Amino acid sequence: MTTESANPRYRSERSHQAILDAALKLCLEQGFAKTSVDAIAKEAGVGKQTIYRWWPSKAAVLVEAIDRASAPSVDFPETGDVLADLRHHMVAVARYFGTDQSSTYREIIGAAQSDPNTAQAILATLVGPRVEGCRRRLERARQQGEIRPDAALDDVVELLYAPLYYRLLLGTRPVTPDQVETILDLLFDGLRPRNPTAPDATTDA
């Protein structure tokens, strides 16, 4: 795993799993902030040092735990219809963001604001692979003329997922699958008034 810092020559797999499980469980029950390393160690039936041996911080433990729990969602579908594929993946993300478990993810991102190492771990382990999957799918879409050829793909990825993170992290509204429709609609069709009516319309059509 990316967040490990030592060579796991003698590492006890039993302890390893127990720690990840305990960490997730406690965070779900009482939140990340109120979950101390001592508590995780106690819950996992493990010495505190065993945690510090393999992870640099509480947050790193949870990055790995979340990664393990959500690993399958990395894959990006490919049906030939980019809109459908994006919708499929984004709805999955939106559903997760609407879950109780997402608050652990939320809190880790929060912690990362004051801890560059955690920020780095989140980016590399959780965000990176998914962004990359999306980017690759968009690349193929661009090759097939489904989207503007001049679009900078990294920016497009941002525009797609940023609104989900915005709601998650600012707590303005709950994240729902509906939001995905709105995003895709606005982003694909643009914000300008549509053809029918005005003179522009004729040029456009």
Add this chain to the structure above:
Amino acid sequence: MTTESANPRYRSERSHQAILDAALKLCLEQGFAKTSVDAIAKEAGVGKQTIYRWWPSKAAVLVEAIDRASAPSVDFPETGDVLADLRHHMVAVARYFGTDQSSTYREIIGAAQSDPNTAQAILATLVGPRVEGCRRRLERARQQGEIRPDAALDDVVELLYAPLYYRLLLGTRPVTPDQVETILDLLFDGLRPRNPTAPDATTDA
């Protein structure tokens, strides 16, 4: 102020200001996480209890301090050209997000992930008024046919600002004024291939 929790039957204005100043200063110097309430009190020449009397937490102090420091930026310009007005305001935000000072804002949003009260304060005091200003500007733009009449304005606001927050909070790339151009371009013109000069359009359709 929105973040105060008690009825200020009489409070020392001198202490009030000193606390806000000290909090901002220390956060700039050493970060929000490493700034203790004791340190703020010491720096402000104030008893710790005086801070706890008027604010529920360190974060609440900084919400008010940031609000006071950035109050002028609430206003939304109105030139008649919605794209120009949005660009103007968003560039200002992007510039701020690129500043050293933004890391205090970043960290407070981080802290809010584990503290609903802080989240609420940020929303009500810092985000709310600005979002509302933007929404009103968009409303006028819609009335004047500058944007799609069916656009849900809250969603549009999200799409505009979310990418800035995304970079700020996930730390993928620095926030720059350039990003604003990209956002406005993609969002206004849409992601679909453009039709203008015939041939592609036909191929596409």
Add this chain to the structure above:
Amino acid sequence: MTTESANPRYRSERSHQAILDAALKLCLEQGFAKTSVDAIAKEAGVGKQTIYRWWPSKAAVLVEAIDRASAPSVDFPETGDVLADLRHHMVAVARYFGTDQSSTYREIIGAAQSDPNTAQAILATLVGPRVEGCRRRLERARQQGEIRPDAALDDVVELLYAPLYYRLLLGTRPVTPDQVETILDLLFDGLRPRNPTAPDATTDA
């Protein structure tokens, strides 16, 4: 009163009494140590400043309150029989030391160990007058040949009352009227074996 520090020109007698009453009541209920000046002020329906205006400390308030409550016990009886008079007075003291109320007295003496002003107030207000009364009674007893003419009276007073304070302050055993008998017996008759039996007796007699 000896413990007052200001000229009571405008002093409100109602507040004065209310403070003493409140102080005694709270100390009885929860002990001197847990009784704060704020609490006394609240209980007495008085501003905190009013307490500090007339007394230098919480302890000073209670010295006066206890003095007021126990003032009558200053007088020393005079029946002509010094042993009876001492017994009478000492039994009264012993009874008081066995009371719930004595723990307030106990705690004030405790506080005085770290506060010379309080020590001084206790001595001058509470202990002094009673010791003086006892000393005068002993003086008359000495004149009438009831006690050794060479006895240093201050030392005798000490020997009489010290054992009561010893039990009160060290908490070895409860103070009871019985103790008074023991003290008087041992002190008046001395510790040496009594005449009847041995050869010593003849020398002695």
Add this chain to the structure above:
Amino acid sequence: MTTESANPRYRSERSHQAILDAALKLCLEQGFAKTSVDAIAKEAGVGKQTIYRWWPSKAAVLVEAIDRASAPSVDFPETGDVLADLRHHMVAVARYFGTDQSSTYREIIGAAQSDPNTAQAILATLVGPRVEGCRRRLERARQQGEIRPDAALDDVVELLYAPLYYRLLLGTRPVTPDQVETILDLLFDGLRPRNPTAPDATTDA
């Protein structure tokens, strides 16, 4: 030690000693009341928690520290002359009570007035053993006919030491070796007028 509250599975002996030393030193310099637990920890180069782990209060630390410093004085001499032995031990106590260091002892006894646990610790650790030594010496004296056979020894011990504590705690006069002479003289010979040269005795009887 009697004042410890936890099972020392393993405790740092270095820290243990450093804490006792620091506590004694600071109390000597600035008094028990003005000596905070933080200050002791700082002075000892120790975490505050380490103090709270092994002692229930600041006072308990000092009970142990004083005990350690004065442990040798527990033994009671035995020369065959009870008066000489008592004088020897009591003079030692009186000298200690006249020392600067005694004010720490004074203040702890003061603190014990509001804290039963401390009172208990003082009794068990400091007072108890010495009282018991004295009692045993008196017991032997009684067997050898040096003192009245009907004397209740606990009461005699009280009468001997109480006057020293009386002066120490009420601060009436300083405790000096002279006081010991007075106590022994009055207590052994009694307060009644002496009969030696006949006439008075008859008058008296």
Add this chain to the structure above:
DNA sequence: CTATAACCGAGACGGTACGTCTCGTCTTCGG
């Protein structure tokens, strides 16, 4: 088949910050 090196649990350690409490002074305002 040791032995030796790294693991493991438990938890004490030096620290830092927390949020609360009380102190004794200072400020405001109503009667």
Add this chain to the structure above:
DNA sequence: CCGAAGACGAGACGTACCGTCTCGGTTATAG
């Protein structure tokens, strides 16, 4: 213009965690 109410600067309190260190005891490869 006094007094109730309570805000103020100050600082100790006892608790919670942090991340490191110190224990014995238990694997589990390497000789």
